[in-house]
Amino acid sequence: MALVSRLAAELSVEHLDRAVLDVRIVTGSTRELARSEYDRAHLYCSPVEPQDLLVRHPVMLRLVKQFSDDQCNFRLRRGEQRGPRREGCSIGEATTALALFSHEANPDLAHRTLEDEGRQEIWRNPSSHAFLTLFNDRTQATGVRIAITFRRSILGVLEQILRVRSAHHWHLLEDAPDLVVWAVARQLPFDRLHCDQNDPAAPAWEEILDTEVPALTRRTTERLVRAYEKLRSNGVYKKAExxxxPYWHKLLEAAGMSHRRESSPPAPGNP
Incomplete structure (x- = not known):
């Protein structure tokens, strides 16, 4: 059954139409043995997931090569680990980072990528708007690394803030950190994320990271926390909410941050 499941996902309909499936019904004294082995089959089967099919996607193959040329690991396969400290980045982290810094007018796509289930749904359909927003002909390994680096940096600033201010509504930073990342990204030139670094129009990313991101993150944090205090004027904090x-939308609207940067063009690669 594992073989049938894998081939059904990998082969074309035309090929499967020509296939012959041999089904044997076990009876007699061996029936209980066959049933027992069938019950244990899940211990030996690894069902195909959308991530497993990414290894054939041309954009992914190009990114793997670009990362390799830069001597950086890009973990595309499930369970793939390289190096004692798992240096580099994974396709999961790359998907989330690119979604947070995409040109979408709202955080819906970014929110989908925060859990593996949402990422798998995006990877399932390479022709969808969501997939093409993140991975298209203009997507470059350098841009992926920039998005990941900025997300890690912003989350690092939030950790510093939480060491000092962790009471009351400041718990927002712990429970929805990527909401802050998305809001900060709206104020950065990520419409040029995948620019060639030799292009005069390419932003000075290292300078922005060092001189602008910490202060910008703190200002954005203040705005979101104040907005949350207004929405929860009774002082009740609901962690899951x-x-x-839906609550991300409410917070962004209350903070006056519900629209993308006006200079951002439509996402490249979309129909």
């Missing part, structure tokens, strides 16, 4: 997408 702030992790949900």
């Amino acid at each position: 702030v992790r949900e997408l």
Whole structure:
């Protein structure tokens, strides 16, 4: 059954139409043995997931090569680990980072990528708007690394803030950190994320990271926390609620941050 499941996902309909499936019904004294082995089959089967099919996608193959040329690991396969400290980045982290810094007018796509289930749904359909927003002909390994680096940096600033201010509504930073990342990204030139670094129009990313991101993150954090205080004027904090997408919309609207940067063009690669 594992073989049938794998081939059904990998082969074309035309090929499967020509296939012959041999089904044997076990009877007699061996029936209980066959049933026992069938019950244990899940111990030996690894069902195909959308991530497993990414190894054939041309954009992914190009990114793997670009990362390899830069001597950086890009973990595309499930369970893939390289190096004692798992240096580099994974396709999961790359998907989330690119979604947070995409040109979408709202955080819906970014929110979907925070859990593996949402990422798998995006990877399932390479022709969908969501997939093409993140991985298209203009997507470059350098841009992926920039998005990941900025996300890690912003989350690092939030950790510093939480060491000092962790009471009351400041718990928002712990329970919805990527909401802050998305809001900060709206104020950065990520419409040029995948620019060639030799292009005069390419932003000075290292300078922005060092001189602008810490202060910008703190200002954005203040705005979101103040907005949350207004929405929860009775002082009641609902931890699960702030992790949900509808509440992200409410917070961004209350903070006056519900629209993307006006200079951002449509996402490249989309129809």
